[in-house]
Amino acid sequence: MRTADLTGLPEGIPEALHDEGIEELYPPQDEAVEAGLTDGESLVAAVPTASGKTLVAELAMLSSVARGGKALYIVPLRALASEKKAEFERWEEYGIDVGVSTGNYESSGEWLSSRDIIVATSEKVDSLVRNNAAWMDQLSCVVADEVHLVNDRHRGPTLEVTLAKLRQLNPSLQVVALSATVGNAGEVADWLDASLVHSDWRPIDLKMGVHYGNAITFDDGSQREVPVGKGDRQTPALVADALEGDGDDDQGSSLVFVNSRRNAESAARRMAGVTEQYITGDERSELAELAAEIRDVSDTETSEDLAKAVAKGAAFHHAGLASEHRTLVEDAFRDRLIKCICATPTLAAGVNTPSRRVVVRDWQRYDGDYGGMKPLDVLEVHQMMGRAGRPGLDPYGEAVLLSKDADSRDELFERYIWADAEDVHSKLAAEPALRTHLLATVASGFAHTREGLLEFLDQTLYATQTDDPGRLEQVTDRVLDYLEVNGFIEFEDQTIRATPVGHTVSRLYLDPMSAAEIIDGLRWAADHRTEKLRALEGETTSTSRSAESEPDTTAGFQRASDMVAAAGDEEGGDSAGDDSDFESDRTYPTTLGLYHLVCRTPDMYQLYLKSGDRDTYTELCYEREPEFLGRVPSEYEDVAFEDWLSALKTARLLEDWSDEVDEDRITERYGVGPGDIRGKVETAEWLLGAAERLASELDLESVYAVREAKMRVQYGVNEELLDLAGVRGVGRKRARRLYEAGVESRADLREAGKSRILAALRGRRKTAENILEAAGRKDPSMDEIDESDAPDDAVPDDTGFETAKERSDQQASLGDFE
DNA sequence: ACTGTGTTCTTCTAGACAGCATGTC
C-alpha cells in the first residue's frame, strides 16, 4: 500500500510521510493496516528491530487522535522516552502535541491532559493509574513497545498489570503491542484480543554468521575471509576488517558485545589500537574535542579511560557510565565519528545505535543463581545482532558470533542463528510482584474482594498462559495475608480495603516490603531514641559530624533535636519512658542509620561485597552499632548478615557522597562508575522521600531527620551547605567554595561582596551572574567586578567542628574544581 | 640491570523503573 492512500489520519500526514521519502509501506506495516490498525483495531506486531515498528505505532496513534482520542506510548526505558518524543514531535506542525512523563522528567508547559500523544515508562503509567490521573479515561490508543519484556522477572508484571488496568478502564481501548519476534506472539495476541502480525522481514538484510579460524561463515552459505593474526585476536581482526570495507563501500563501524564491564573497557582499549589507524586528520581533532567533553562530564578514572579510547575512535559503553557519557558516545557513533563500541547488553536494549557489523564476543554470562556461566537467551542475542545494518549506509548488516573450534561453531549456529527466540512467560505469580500490584489494585479501587482480585488477575497474560489457576490463588492468599499483617489492608467481612498507610504506600510506588521495613525502622528508632542517643553521646569517634553547630539553615527546617520537647507528650516519644527529657544536640536517627535503612529495602539495588569488604564492613558495623535502626543480625548465626553488610556498604557510599567526598574517590573506594553513584543517589532520594512521607503520616518525630538526610544525598553536601546548594546553578563543589569564602547562605549570596563571590567561583563571570540571579539578587551583573579585590580573609576559619582529616579530605576534593 | 616472555594464581562478574512539589523579598 502507498502511504498516500492511507485513510483516517490527520490532514496532511500522508503527504508528509511521502515527503519524508516513505512512499510505500513495508510488508509488515501493510499487513498491520490491513488488520485494521488505522481503524482502532488492536494488534500485536512481532517483527525484528528496525523493521518499521515505529511507523506502525504512529499510524495507530495518529489515526486515533484524528478520531478525537488520545494516545499513550509505553516504553521500557527513560532514554527511549525522550528518543520517541523527539521522533513524534515532527507531527507538531500538524497540530499533534507530544508530552513525556517519566520519574525524572515531565514535559514542561501545560499538563499532560492537553497532549495528544504521551510517552511514558510502564512504571510511570502504573503510577499514574494508581493516582487516578485525569486523562487516563480519555485514552483511546495505547502502544506498548518491547512487549516481550513481560517476560522480565522484575519489571514484566508491571507492564502486564498496567495493560490489564488500562483495558479495564476502557474496554474499547485499542492496544498496539510491539514485540521482538518471540516464540509465542500468538499467545500475547490472544491475551490482548488482538490480531497478530508476525514477520521476519527487514528493510536491510541481516547476514548472521560465526567466525572461526580465518573466516566468517554466514547463514546464507557465503564466507568472508578474515584472517586472524597470531595470538588469537578475533575481535580486532573483525573490527579492522569492517573498517577496510569492500572498497567502494563506506567504512564500517562495529559494535562488540561482551559480558562484563571490565571486559568492555579492556576490549575498548584494544580496539582503540585498531580504529586509530583508520581515522582521518579531521576526525582526529573532532575526537579530541569529544574526549575533552567526556573528561568534562566527570572527574573519574572511568571518564578518563573512556576519553582516552574515544580520542582514538573507540569507546566502551555500560551502566557505570554517567548518562551524559552514554549520550555522547551513542551520538558520536551514529555520526560515524566513533568507529567501534564495546558494550555490555545495555546497548542492545537501549536507544537506536545501528552498526555495520555486530560482534557478539561473549555469549555466556556469569549467573550466581545458576552457578556458573549461563548462555544468553536467544532473544537477547537476536536483539544484539539486530543492531547490524545502518539504514541508508549499509547494503546489509553483518552479525558475527565467535568460536574457537569447529564444534562450538556448529553449536552457535544451532543455538542462536537457526534458533527461534524463546517463548515469553508471565512472571506475575511471583510473590514480590503480587505484593505491589495487589495492594495497588485494592488501593485504586479495581477490586474490593478476594474474588474481585482473582477476577482482575484473570485478565492478565498469566491467566491465559497458566494451566494451574490454583497457584495464583495460593500466592494471592499469602500476599493478602502479608499485606494485612503489615497493616496495609484490612478485611471487613468480604470486602478488602486499603488502610490510609496502604494507600500512601501504593501511591508512593513503594514495594510494600520496603515500606514495612522503613516503618519498622522508624518506629524502632522512636522506641530506642534515648538509649541510642546516650550511646552515641558517650562516643568520641569521628562520626560526630552531625552533632555540631546551630542550623543557620533554611527557614522552616527544623532539627529533630528541636522536636524533643514538642514530642514529649506525644505518642512517639512515650515509649522511651521517663527519659524523654534527655537532652542532646545530636540528630537522631543519624544519616547513616537512615541510609542503611533504605539500603536494606528491596527497592534498593545493593553493592556487591568484594574480597576484604566483609572484614571492613563487619568492623564498621560494630563501630557504628548505635546508629542502625533495628536489631543488627548476628555475624555468626544470621544468614542475613551478608545482605546487611552489602546494605551497609551501599549506605557508606551515600554517606561519603553527602560528606562531599570527591566523586573520583568514591568510584575508587567502592569499585563503581560515576553512573552507579548517580543511580544509588537517585534511588536513595526517592526512598528517603517516601520515608519522609511515611514518617509524617505516622506522626513520627524522625521526619525532620529523614528530610535532612534526603536533602543531603540529593545535593551531596554536608548540612551547612544545604541552603546554598538549593540555589540553582550551585552544586556541591561550588557551594563548598562559596562557603569557604565566607558566603554561607542564600542570604549571603544576595548581600556579600561581589568580588568575593567572583573569586570563590574562580572568576567565572557568567556563572556568577546566573547564580546571583537564581539567589534573587537584585543586581546580579558582574561587570567591572574584579575578583582580585576580594578581601584576604576570604576563608574564615569558622568550620571548627570538622576534624582536620575531614577538612583536608574536602579540600582535596575541591582542588580539581573546574 | 633491564626487558621481554611464559606461567600460575587470584579476583570478579549486566541492567535500572519509581514520589513529591515547585521556587523569590
Added chain:
DNA sequence: CTAGAAGAACACAGT
C-alpha cells in the same frame, strides 16, 4: 556439581 577471562605476580631467559 554448574565458569572463565583479565590482570597481577612471579619466574626465567636473553641482551
